Amino acid sequence: MAKRFFTSYTDGDIILIQDEEYHHLVNVMRAQIGEQITVCFNDGYDNLCEIISLGKNLATLKIMSRQKNNAEADIDVTLFQAVPKGDKLDLIVQKSTELGVKKIVPFLSKFTQTKAISVKSDRLKKVATEAAKQCGRAVVPEIEEVKTFSEVLKTLDEYDYILMPYELEKTREIKTALIKANKPTSIAIIIGSEGGFCIDEIEQAKQCGADIVSLGNRILRAETAAISVMSIVIYQFEQMKTGV
């Protein structure tokens, strides 16, 4: 499989690769003129391109062929993630990108112990781009700026189904909930940070239609819950299917 690069720079029929992607192409991969790579414009298509020139800061390429990339999930999953401590958000962004997430929205909840300023969305976008390249996607998930929990609530009506695991929910099991949800087209997953959610937040989310579920008797860390629920939702609804 040809190596994968993302760019938004084109000049007519000519594709330009610059900045970090240029560095990766020329200094890391040591690509040569005539070599073929896959270039993505974040539109769901793979463009097989040939390198026609290599400048000091810029590579130019021409498209040889173009085909639809089949790595996008056929359901839109948005992960609303209360910001966890340390670099755990990096891990969550990386893994949920591999698993097929479409959008990630970091937010602050009552028990979040991290400040908005410590969330580096440029860095998260880079993590998402690297993960998309590695797993063979032609779309990098959107990473939104940090929101408040109230802002998150206001956007929930865009989704067919809203799934929200809660540590103190003791009866509604996730499997029962997902089977009843049938097959939604767009799903919001809302995951807490280390502190979890306060009961007011759960009530507010319920008012917005969130399905509050248990993840069972073992208490999952914030990042484990995110990766695990993302896996389960993709398994349940997209079936991790193969082919086009």
Place this chain on the structure above:
Amino acid sequence: MAKRFFTSYTDGDIILIQDEEYHHLVNVMRAQIGEQITVCFNDGYDNLCEIISLGKNLATLKIMSRQKNNAEADIDVTLFQAVPKGDKLDLIVQKSTELGVKKIVPFLSKFTQTKAISVKSDRLKKVATEAAKQCGRAVVPEIEEVKTFSEVLKTLDEYDYILMPYELEKTREIKTALIKANKPTSIAIIIGSEGGFCIDEIEQAKQCGADIVSLGNRILRAETAAISVMSIVIYQFEQMKTGV
């Protein structure tokens, strides 16, 4: 919930806590005489204990009450993991412990780039113990010494069902496979390292009854595959159910 400690030291009715667990109890938690903690003997029971003395290197406790812990999955899942690079095995051990794994067997396959000597099983046992404490289990998953792939194959007949994701499998989807597997009592999950498996290894595993499946069109990193498949197996068969 009372804090959770593991020990295998008892002297008649007296429970002893020493070594690292003592350090955690006394120096980190700053526990006092009369305080109550949960002590586990790795037998699936929680023992509510009261601290009766605190020495320089040893705490003694007495059992106040004892009850079955409900955090163990009702299926036995063993994760056979080809050793990945760097500290990714730590992450896999931590996350699969939270998700309910019973045993983890690191092994070397043809494309594994890590040497057996770099797998520190003492360190992995510590990671598993910490994860078990954190997620509320009363059993620490067993961590075996590094095996060869041939040794792994010889143990597979112990399992009702053997699941083996393979990057080049393009037709058999994991969901189809798991639905057909009905509800096995013991499951082996075999996950490759960065290099994946060679076709000979896949053929040998097939001979031993392994169900070779695809994880879909996105190529998951080794550690993502492990955490994701562990989540899916627990979801499918244990249902992440609540209660006792």
